[in-house]
Amino acid sequence: MTKVTEVPFLIVGGGIGGLAAALGVAETGRSVHVLEQAKEFGEIGAGIQLAPNATAVLDKFGVLEAIREYAVFPKRLVLMDAFSGKELSALDLGGSFRERYGYPYLVLHRSDLHKVLLDACRANGRITLLTDQMVEHVENLGEKARVVCHDGTTYLTEAVIGADGLWSKTRRLFSDDKPVCSQYVAYRGTIPMSEITPHADLDDVIMWIGPHLHLVQYPVRRKELYNQVVVFKSFRYKEDSDDWGTPDELDEHFGACCPPVRNAVTYIQRQRRWPMYDREPIDNWTSGRITLLGDAAHPMLQYLAQGGCQALEDAACLTEMLRLHDTDVEKAFLAYQQERIPRTATVQRSARVWGDIIHADDPIAILLRNTIMEQRSPEDISHVDWLYSRRYN
Numbered sequence: 001m002t003k004v005t006e007v008p009f010l011i012v013g014g015g016i017g018g019l020a021a022a023l024g025v026a027e028t029g030r031s032v033h034v035l036e037q038a039k040e041f042g043e044i045g046a047g048i049q050l051a052p053n054a055t056a057v058l059d060k061f062g063v064l065e066a067i068r069e070y071a072v073f074p075k076r077l078v079l080m081d082a083f084s085g086k087e088l089s090a091l092d093l094g095g096s097f098r099e100r101y102g103y104p105y106l107v108l109h110r111s112d113l114h115k116v117l118l119d120a121c122r123a124n125g126r127i128t129l130l131t132d133q134m135v136e137h138v139e140n141l142g143e144k145a146r147v148v149c150h151d152g153t154t155y156l157t158e159a160v161i162g163a164d165g166l167w168s169k170t171r172r173l174f175s176d177d178k179p180v181c182s183q184y185v186a187y188r189g190t191i192p193m194s195e196i197t198p199h200a201d202l203d204d205v206i207m208w209i210g211p212h213l214h215l216v217q218y219p220v221r222r223k224e225l226y227n228q229v230v231v232f233k234s235f236r237y238k239e240d241s242d243d244w245g246t247p248d249e250l251d252e253h254f255g256a257c258c259p260p261v262r263n264a265v266t267y268i269q270r271q272r273r274w275p276m277y278d279r280e281p282i283d284n285w286t287s288g289r290i291t292l293l294g295d296a297a298h299p300m301l302q303y304l305a306q307g308g309c310q311a312l313e314d315a316a317c318l319t320e321m322l323r324l325h326d327t328d329v330e331k332a333f334l335a336y337q338q339e340r341i342p343r344t345a346t347v348q349r350s351a352r353v354w355g356d357i358i359h360a361d362d363p364i365a366i367l368l369r370n371t372i373m374e375q376r377s378p379e380d381i382s383h384v385d386w387l388y389s390r391r392y393n
């Protein structure tokens with residue numbers, strides 16, 4: 001016989017978004033279960049950038065101090081030409097930036113961020129964390145919702161938050177859309193800092209850009225490790241095949257870059273590739289007592305380094321709405337999506353546009369871009385202000 005467990009609140013997925021949401025739901029006085037499909041909670045071995053709109057949320061959830069122990073606080077975001085080796089532009093992250101946003105821009109190892117969130121969840125008596133629970137099906141029953149796992153385990157619950165990422169099963173309730181493949185692929189990982197030949201200030205986040213490619217570099221874990229991500233467009237893309245974006249294409253793309261970029265690429269691990277997907281924004285992700293959060297709701301290309309930041313903003317907004325509409329979860333979920341959909345749709349679309357700008361191959365577009373970039377002052381925050389301004393306290 002199928003075992004049915006009744007739980008007050010349920011979150012599908014224990015990634016950055018799911019764990020942050022659990023902290024938020026618990027903060028409103030509710031008990032919450034997190035179901036994670038993997039055998040263990042964890043994150044992949046690469047870095048993540050968190051802008052002030054996200055570090056403000058980490059502070060709200062009481063974990064920013066723990067994050068500080070692992071994080072690196074870069075001095076600048078720097079844009080470099082991957083072929084000429086010339087600096088095109090920089091954004092100063094100290095002085096007036098810190099004053100304006102009140103919270104830092106930081107970079108850290110994903111597993112450090114995930115561990116801090118997980119430790120906070122484990123220490124919270126209202127949060128129950130369960131692994132090896134692959135959710136197959138989520139159903140709206142009106143007063144309740146039903147969640148069925150692959151092994152038949154069934155939960156009846158007051159509310160469900162689907163934080164199950166890009167390939168979300170919860171999202172199927174709202175849309176039959178599919179992830180959109182950008183035909184770009186990433187290779188990424190960290191290496192010990194001691195193995196790096198410095199080409200610039202290792203305190204900076206550096207993005208080397210060129211036609212159809214880029215490389216991002218920054219230190220993580222108290223500057224013990226150096227994170228590198230190479231990204232390029234595959235001209236051998238084939239739908240329904242994994243035989244594209246291969247390591248030999250990586251070498252072809254970066255072979256003509258300037259020496260620091262060519263050198264960096266030699267350190268990149270080639271065992272695993274990440275094809276880059278997003279989805280079109282949708283205009284509804286809530287049905288009664290079920291809603292979506294993070295990549296399940298609004299997966300985006302990573303070019304603005306905002307996917308995780310937006311998941312954290314979601315968690316903060318949801319917490320605020322659950323508090324505001326204390327006894328009415330349906331109202332809280334609707335208010336949450338009403339606020340979050342326009343914002344996240346803009347970030348999704350802007351990430352695509354920024355990708356087109358950095359990967360431009362038309363010489364006139366490149367000339368115009370570089371001219372504008374070179375004229376910017378490092379203190380000029382006008383193009384990022386809409387993104388980094390704090391929204392939730």
Ligand SMILES: Cc1cc2nc3c(=O)[nH]c(=O)nc-3n(C[C@H](O)[C@H](O)[C@H](O)COP(=O)(O)OP(=O)(O)OC[C@H]3O[C@@H](n4cnc5c(N)ncnc54)[C@H](O)[C@@H]3O)c2cc1C
Pocket residue numbers: 012013014015016017018035036037038047048049050133134135136163164165166167168169186188229274293294295296302305306307308309310311
């Ligand atoms: C190359 C790259 C670089 C990036 N850089 C940045 C950056 O610098 N800054 C930034 O903010 N963002 C960045 N992002 C985006 C960021 O990684 C994601 O937006 C973020 O991880 C989304 O978190 P999430 O919790 O919503 O989803 P996920 O991290 O995908 O977590 C989903 C969780 O749900 C679990 N799950 C899935 N299906 C089920 C199921 N059926 N049942 C139970 N559990 C399930 C998964 O195992 C996983 O643990 C980057 C992305 C890429 C690809």
